[in-house]
Amino acid sequence: MSKIVEVQDLVKYYGSGENLVKAVDHTSLCIESGKFTAIVGRSGSGKSTLLHMIGGLDRPDSGRVLIDGKDIFGLKSDRLAQFRRKKIGFVFQDFNLIPSLNVWENIILPMGLDGRKVPVEEVEEKMEYLGLLGKRKAMPAMLSGGQKQRVAIARALVMNPAIICADEPTGNLDSQSELEVVDLMKKCVRDYGQTLVMITHDEGIAQMADCVILIEDGKVVSQS
Amino acid sequence: MDRKRRAEIIRFVTLFLLTVFCIAAGGWIYVRQEENLRWEQIAELSGLHPELEADLVRILEKGGGEDRAKADTTDQKDEEKIQIRKRLEETYGYGIAGEVFRRQIGGLYGYSLFVAAVLFFLFYGISAGKKKRAERYVWDLRKSGEILREFSQGNYQVPEAVFEKRREEEEKEGIKKTGGQIEMELEELFREHGNYLTMLKERYEKEEIRTKALITDISHQLKTPLSSLRMSHELVESAYLTEEERREFLRQERVEIEKLQKLLDEMMKLSRLEKNMIHLKPxxxxxxxxxxxxxxxxxxxxxxxxxxxxxxxxxxxxxxxxxxxxxxxxxxxxxxxxxxxxxxxxxxxxxxxxxxxxxxxxxxxxxxxxxxxxxxxxxxxxxxxxxxxxxxxxxxxxxxxxxxxxxxxxxxxxxxxxxxxxxxxxxxx
Structure with a gap:
């Protein structure tokens, strides 16, 4: 399969001297297009930092991240932000919903940032897909964890990104919601031809991935 | 590049000379017209006063009014005389006719000069713009050809920002960025196509590896029960066995045969599923x-x-x-x-x-x-x-x-x- 993301000799250190933390230490890897890749590793193994750099949220000390052959850190920061909004969707562990906006407003928020017109039907289709249609007017505080995460997924999906970066999306969910959220995300990969990169420490989720990358101390230990 | 430059210079010079020639020709026609008028005046006045012909020619032949004024002022330094002459000229229409004619011709000439200049710049400007655009499209086509040639040789990597680099160069040269959208789309299209081809190629290679692994797996799976089957069969064939031992070996054979049967059944299911011959009927x-x-x-x-x-x-x-x-x-x-x-x-x-x-x-x-x-x-x-x-x-x-x-x-x-x-x-x- 073709590579959509190529990470080349990526380095990111925090602190200095005795407190030096090698979050990502000369890491290289590839992520295949249209697949579900799980990045697994213990907490503190640097997998979040790695994902943030793949998604262009964080700049590396050195090394390159190529997305579709384009060196994303070679872009100026405004171009990078634009590129990121177009190509990459994020789903976080703590949902990152805006509490003062209702479900619908939260979902269409990124479109407003990009000045796009809201394709109402398309958004409704995705909400239906995620079982959120009846929750349009609900406020985030009224939702369960699983529902909140589905709203966050809808928010990532409406922009039709090529890549969805998910950082422990089931970390704050009960086991049944966890099962469902991961299945939904995997289904998206299949139905919309997207690439899913998910950080997890859950072995059950890793089993569902097409490719598992194991990270230890900022280094790739195995890729299968 | 040098040849192109020279051709451009030649084109510009030719156009410029042509324009200069037009302006000169216009000027010449104007001068000729005025002279013609003067001769007409002389001829007409001479017709009325044949005795004054020589004087008229002397006064009107060259320099027109200016000469006349000079001649008048030297002969009779009197403002009044000039006024009278002017009035006379006006009375007989020559002055005004001359003035009007001069003004008309002058206006016309100025106007055509203006039109010529506008046409010159328009023509030159448009053709230069057209040429630039044509050059760029030729360049785009040539680059597209190069990419396609690379594709046919199995290299599906589209170099980064091919068309964009060209545009940046043009911008440096001070050429306005126009029609960049087409190139952007073109590049995106090539890249997508390249990715698709890479995917097909890799899938094909993977499939090949998988097929080989599958054959190895299957032969390995078949070998174990088959060799134990052969062993017990050879033993049964040999004569030195009690009836009970023979029965035991035959039972062993049946177990192995069933194993093989089961293996084949599973494989059939698998291959049917993999070949999409099983259509799930939800x-x-x-x-x-x-x-x-x-x-x-x-x-x-x-x-x-x-x-x-x-x-x-x-x-x-x-x-x-x-x-x-x-x-x-x-x-x-x-x-x-x-x-x-x-x-x-x-x-x-x-x-x-x-x-x-x-x-x-x-x-x-x-x-x-x-x-x-x-x-x-x-x-x-x-x-x-x-x-x-x-x-x-x-x-x-x-x-x-x-x-x-x-x-x-x-x-x-x-x-x-x-x-x-x-x-x-x-x-x-």
Whole structure:
């Protein structure tokens, strides 16, 4: 399969001297297009930092991240932000919903940032897909964890990104919601031809991935 | 590049000379017209006063008014005289006619000069712009050709920002950025196409590797039962056996033949599924019946080991699925549980309706699955480290996953190694 993301000799250190933390230490890897890749590793193994750099949220000390052959850190920061909004969707562990906006407003928020017109039907289709249609007017505080995460997924999906970066999306969910959220995300990969990169420490989720990358101390230990 | 520059300069100079020639020609015509008028005046006045012809020619021939004024002022330095002459000229129409004519011709000439200049710049400007654009399109075409040639040679990498670099160069040269959208789209298209070709190529290569691995796997799987079959057959053929020993070897042969039969059956199923010859026929059906069908298949075997199979469903869940093949997947999961778990244990099946999925959990009290093996158990022909002595070929879970994924569902295991595994099956509602 073709590579959509190529990470080349990526380095990111925090602190200095005795407190030096090698979050990502000369890491290289590839992520295949249209697949579900799980990045697994213990907490503190640097997998979040790695994902943030793949998604262009964080700049590396050195090394390159190529997305579709384009060196994303070679872009100026405004171009990078634009590129990121177009190509990459994020789903976080703590949902990152805006509490003062209702479900619908939260979902269409990124479109407003990009000045796009809201394709109402398309958004409704995705909400239906995620079982959120009846929750349009609900406020985030009224939702369960699983529902909140589905709203966050809808928010990532409406922009039709090529890549969805998910950082422990089931970390704050009960086991049944966890099962469902991961299945939904995997289904998206299949139905919309997207690439899913998910950080997890859950072995059950890793089993569902097409490719598992194991990270230890900022280094790739195995890729299968 | 040099030749192009020279051609451009020649073109510009030619155009410039042409314009200069037009201006000069216009000027010449103007001068000629004025002269003609003067001669007409002389001829007309001479006709009226033939005796003054010589004087008229002297006064009017050259320099026109200015000369006349000079001549007048030297002869008679009197302002009044000039006034009178002017009045006379006006009375007879020459002055005004001359003035009007001069003004008309002058206006016309000025106007055509202006038009000529506008035309010159318009023509030159447009043709230069057109040329630049044409040059760029030729360049685009040539670059596209290069990319396609690379494609045909198996290099599907489109160099980064090919067209953009060109545009940046043009911008540096001070050429306005126009029509960049086309190139952007072109580049994107080439890149997408390149990625697609890369994908096809890699898929093809992977398929080749997979096929080779499959042949190795199958021959390996067939070899073991076949060699034991041959061994016992050779023994039976030899004469030095008691009737009882012969019967024992024949029983052994039957076991091996059954193993081979089972292996072939599973492989047939697999190949049919992989070749998409099995079309799952999803229909709205209750999950309870599907689970019951699966349980009834493994029940005799479980009963033989005094195992209990318990099904917990609060209310039946109706969803689109192929009951037969889904049951087949469940059988494969349950069959493992029955095979690996010790006697007198329990298998618990729970079904629950979630929001977009139905979940079916199969919980056993078997030996569990070590963590490092959990993601390998779905691989074709993979058999766990604890599977020694347990019959099987390593297809069951692979087949189960294949069927469930065909139905847009999933399977995963959570194992409480060393005791008990829970297989979770998710099917979309």
């Amino acid at each position: 229909e709205p059906a209750g999950l309870q019946d599907t689970i019951s069908e699966a349980v009834s298949v493994v029940y005799p075997k479980a009963a033989g080991k005094s195992m209990e199979i318990q099904v917990e469903i609060k209310e039946d869940i109706v969803l689109e699925h192929d009951p037969h093949w889904t049951a087949e997947a469940f059988v494969n999961i349950l069959d493992n549980a029955v095979k690996y778990a010790p006697e007198h244990t329990r298998i618990l099946i729970r079904a629950e309706k979630l929001i977009r999925y139905a979940m079916v959990a199969f919980q056993d009290e078997g030996p569990g699955i070590p963590e490092e093996e959990r993601h390998r158990i779905y691989q074709r022909f993979y058999r766990g480290t604890q599977s020694e002595g347990v019959e099987g070929v390593g297809i069951g879970l692979y087949l189960a996953r294949k069927i469930l994924e065909e139905e847009h569902g999933s399977i995963r295991v959570k194992s409480g190694y060393p005791v008990g595994s829970v297989f979770y099956v998710m099917l979309p509602l």
